[in-house]
Amino acid sequence: MNRDSLIDARPDDSANSTLAVHAGEARQKLADSITDPIVCASTFTFDNTQSVIDYIEQKQPREEYGRYGNPGEKIVEEKLASLEGGEEAILFASGMAAIVGLFMSKLNAGDEVVFFDECYHRSREFCSKHLARFGVVTRQVPACDYDAMEAAITPNTRLLVSESPTNPHLSIVDLERFAAIGKRHKVETLIDATLATPYNVRPLTYGVDYVLHSVTKYLAGHNDLLAGVIVGSHEQLDSIRNLRGIMGAVNSAHNIYLLQRGLKTFALRMERHNQNGQAVAEFLAAHPRVEKVYYPGLPSHRDHTIANNTMRGFGGLVTFLVKQADWKETARIVDAVTVPRIAPSLGGVESLIEQPLVMSYYECTPQERRQFGIPDNMIRLSCGIENSDDLIQDLTQAFNA
Amino acid sequence: MKFRTRAIHVGNQKDPETGAVVPPVHFASTFVQPGAGEWGNFDYSRSGNPTRQNVEQTLASLEGGAGALAFTSGMAATHCATMLLKEGDHLLAGTDIYGGTYRLLQHVIRSSGVDVSLADSTQLEMLEQAFKPNTRLVWIETPGNPLMSITDIAACAELAHRHGALLAVDNTFATPALTRPLEAGADLVMHSATKYLGGHSDLLAGVLVAGSQKLHEQLYFLQNACGAVLSPLESFLLSRGLKTLELRVHEQCKTAQQLAQWLNRDARVKRVLYPGLPEHPGHALAKNQMQGGFGAMLTFEIAGDLAKTKQVAEATQLFQLAVSLGAVESLIEQPATMSHASYDPSDRAAHGITDSLIRLSVGLEDLEDLRADLDQALNA
Ligand SMILES: Cc1ncc(COP(=O)(O)O)c(C=O)c1O
Ligand SMILES: Cc1ncc(COP(=O)(O)O)c(C=O)c1O
Numbered sequence: 001m002n003r004d005s006l007i008d009a010r011p012d013d014s015a016n017s018t019l020a021v022h023a024g025e026a027r028q029k030l031a032d033s034i035t036d037p038i039v040c041a042s043t044f045t046f047d048n049t050q051s052v053i054d055y056i057e058q059k060q061p062r063e064e065y066g067r068y069g070n071p072g073e074k075i076v077e078e079k080l081a082s083l084e085g086g087e088e089a090i091l092f093a094s095g096m097a098a099i100v101g102l103f104m105s106k107l108n109a110g111d112e113v114v115f116f117d118e119c120y121h122r123s124r125e126f127c128s129k130h131l132a133r134f135g136v137v138t139r140q141v142p143a144c145d146y147d148a149m150e151a152a153i154t155p156n157t158r159l160l161v162s163e164s165p166t167n168p169h170l171s172i173v174d175l176e177r178f179a180a181i182g183k184r185h186k187v188e189t190l191i192d193a194t195l196a197t198p199y200n201v202r203p204l205t206y207g208v209d210y211v212l213h214s215v216t217k218y219l220a221g222h223n224d225l226l227a228g229v230i231v232g233s234h235e236q237l238d239s240i241r242n243l244r245g246i247m248g249a250v251n252s253a254h255n256i257y258l259l260q261r262g263l264k265t266f267a268l269r270m271e272r273h274n275q276n277g278q279a280v281a282e283f284l285a286a287h288p289r290v291e292k293v294y295y296p297g298l299p300s301h302r303d304h305t306i307a308n309n310t311m312r313g314f315g316g317l318v319t320f321l322v323k324q325a326d327w328k329e330t331a332r333i334v335d336a337v338t339v340p341r342i343a344p345s346l347g348g349v350e351s352l353i354e355q356p357l358v359m360s361y362y363e364c365t366p367q368e369r370r371q372f373g374i375p376d377n378m379i380r381l382s383c384g385i386e387n388s389d390d391l392i393q394d395l396t397q398a399f400n401a
Numbered sequence: 402m403k404f405r406t407r408a409i410h411v412g413n414q415k416d417p418e419t420g421a422v423v424p425p426v427h428f429a430s431t432f433v434q435p436g437a438g439e440w441g442n443f444d445y446s447r448s449g450n451p452t453r454q455n456v457e458q459t460l461a462s463l464e465g466g467a468g469a470l471a472f473t474s475g476m477a478a479t480h481c482a483t484m485l486l487k488e489g490d491h492l493l494a495g496t497d498i499y500g501g502t503y504r505l506l507q508h509v510i511r512s513s514g515v516d517v518s519l520a521d522s523t524q525l526e527m528l529e530q531a532f533k534p535n536t537r538l539v540w541i542e543t544p545g546n547p548l549m550s551i552t553d554i555a556a557c558a559e560l561a562h563r564h565g566a567l568l569a570v571d572n573t574f575a576t577p578a579l580t581r582p583l584e585a586g587a588d589l590v591m592h593s594a595t596k597y598l599g600g601h602s603d604l605l606a607g608v609l610v611a612g613s614q615k616l617h618e619q620l621y622f623l624q625n626a627c628g629a630v631l632s633p634l635e636s637f638l639l640s641r642g643l644k645t646l647e648l649r650v651h652e653q654c655k656t657a658q659q660l661a662q663w664l665n666r667d668a669r670v671k672r673v674l675y676p677g678l679p680e681h682p683g684h685a686l687a688k689n690q691m692q693g694g695f696g697a698m699l700t701f702e703i704a705g706d707l708a709k710t711k712q713v714a715e716a717t718q719l720f721q722l723a724v725s726l727g728a729v730e731s732l733i734e735q736p737a738t739m740s741h742a743s744y745d746p747s748d749r750a751a752h753g754i755t756d757s758l759i760r761l762s763v764g765l766e767d768l769e770d771l772r773a774d775l776d777q778a779l780n781a
Pocket of ligand 2: 474475476477499501502542546571573574592593594595605606607725
């Protein structure tokens with residue numbers, strides 16, 4: 001399928017399942033197979049010396065060595081670029097590998113990064129612990145405080161970073177405003193849109209420079225592989241691709257096939273995750289044992305208006321606080337559910353549940369947890385694509401248990 | 402738990418050792434035993450494999466059966482079921498059945514001394530007349546292939562049982578997301594899991610689900626004796642496909658219904674065979690027997706000869722010219738020259754499989770994209 005023709009025909013519709021099924025794939029494949037082959041090659045052969053020289057001199061598009069690219073990887077990259085409406089996508093072995101790849105290729109000693117403070121804790125850790133070792137300065141400002149972000153920009157600032165929705169608070173960034181700050185100060189902008197996916201919002205259309213995903217989550221969707229991606233322009237991605245070939249954090253051919261297969265049902269799955277997330281959030285909001293629900297699809301959410309104006313739906317992740325519960329009472333509810341399983345991660349067909357205090361923030365001091373906004377009674381539920389009645393019934397019995 | 406929740410969780414219990422939310426894939430051909438003459442849960446992979454067993458549990462739950470068996474292909478599953486018969490038994494099959502099943506019955510089973518005859522299973526009197534004192538197995542397919550005829554499963558079960566025969570239903574086209582034949586009284590369900598159950602055009606598999614433990618054990622014996630067991634990797638991919646089965650099938654049905662209605666109004670089309678259309682002879686029955694949609698397969702006849710039909714089938718850009726069905730990609734084919742080429746020409750004519758039929762397998766693409774594609778192809 002020629003992805004350009006579809007993109008032109010439907011500029012705003014990444015929910016179009018035709019793209020998910022066909023984008024990036026040749027109409028006629030090897031051996032006329034309906035699916036793309038898994039090419040398990042560490043290296044690719046040349047006919048003779050002259051063809052090596054021709055390749056190196058003219059850089060004709062072909063494969064050379066597995067770390068620099070794989071035919072299956074190219075297809076998946078095209079599909080992801082197409083879904084995001086971007087020129088190019090670069091696939092990594094995990095979301096973190098993508099984050100590290102982007103930071104390492106874009107930042108030099110003395111450069112500065114400003115980011116909204118609600119984020120995946122490992123991204124924050126990489127900035128504060130590791131970028132610092134290379135002389136990069138990172139400044140955190142409160143999520144969605146655009147004035148604070150702008151105020152933190154100095155002549156050395158190279159990158160503005162945020163998630164949207166943020167993890168686990170599900171704050172929604174005003175992407176237009178965020179991108180405009182970057183443009184005004186000639187600083188590049190990055191949105192980690194893992195929790196949104198291109199089904200719900202496409203940050204590039206608001207002028208953001210880079211979109212990043214932990215593909216491990218909704219895009220792959222089956223809790224059975226790790227991957228990450230960065231989408232942006234050819235020009236801006238060139239140095240990242242180059243560094244990836246040196247870093248080597250690439251996906252295996254098998255993994256890439258599972259991802260391609262998972263993407264075929266992407267639009268369907270997202271529609272269901274959105275429905276389940278909304279239904280469960282509404283149920284929780286009305287439940288007497290619940291103190292607060294963080295879900296952008298609820299009118300009570302701080303960013304509901306901006307979410308409503310910019311997103312098709314709000315995903316399957318729902319965060320909530322249990323009323324008058326200490327960490328043990330909260331843990332009791334987590335332990336009492338039977339459909340979702342206790343595990344980190346999110347975005348797969350199976351529902352997962354976790355208590356951030358115990359799962360990701362166990363090592364933090366109470367003061368740090370306060371700073372990150374992680375109360376003891378917080379539960380994060382990733383709604384899968386099960387029947388929503390089953391999920392609601394299960395939560396009901398867990399509250400009553 | 403509801404169907405969709407079971408498709409995700411039954412048979413996919415978390416791995417007790419590692420906690421992996423997706424059970425590991427066991428490639429082992431053999432399993433170490435606790436002692437000589439003492440057997441563990443698994444001994445040799447043909448007799449049982451944890452990954453295959455997982456997907457068999459899911460399938461048994463979705464069809465509401467006593468047990469399921471996964472095979473290397475749909476034909477391997479059908480073949481295993483026919484091995485329940487012995488020389489001198491009679492097998493009675495419907496007429497609107499998959500070409501490969503027809504070939505197996507007419508050219509393989511028959512030569513081992515089993516008496517085979519076909520009758521139109523949508524006409525219950527005709528079917529009843531075709532029973533013989535030695536009829537042991539009745540084989541039906543609904544919706545039928547390629548005419549989308551609808552057979553009354555409950556009525557056939559009643560007939561078969563009255564004559565001391567078992568009823569087997571090839572449920573490939575409907576899938577358990579729409580129809581569960583065992584609930585209607587059938588004894589055995591067969592699937593080409595290559596189709597909707599796998600759903601991604603990337604594996605071959607077959608399934609038998611038995612309503613009773615006794616039948617399941619008989620079939621298990623035959624499967625283990627003959628050896629056409631599904632591989633661990635295919636079992637894993639099948640299990641992964643089942644997690645989105647209901648979503649896929651419901652969406653594909655919705656699109657197929659819209660396309661059928663559109664084709665039905667089109668002057669370039671002579672008739673549309675789709676059970677979701679009120680004028681389809683099986684519509685009322687299908688409404689009862691299929692829940693949540695009328696399937697995503699549809700056949701139509703164009704106003705034109707074999708050559709014109711071929712031209713249309715070859716002119717689509719999005720629908721790809723291929724046999725098989727039931728996956729995320731939409732496919733198009735000409736039954737007379739492709740899926741039903743293995744029918745004897747006289748049987749093809751007798752069963753209404755004309756040269757100008759086109760069969761569509763509606764995939765997950767957007768309705769508007771598919772409609773535009775058919776529109777341009779019909780003008781070709
Ligand atoms: C928002 C977000 N970004 C990045 C990551 C890191 O991705 P990965 O686990 O694929 O390395 C995660 C999850 O782990 C995440 O939730
Ligand atoms: C209805 C039906 N039954 C059985 C089969 C045979 O299954 P398989 O091709 O998996 O052997 C097919 C398809 O080929 C089919 O369409």
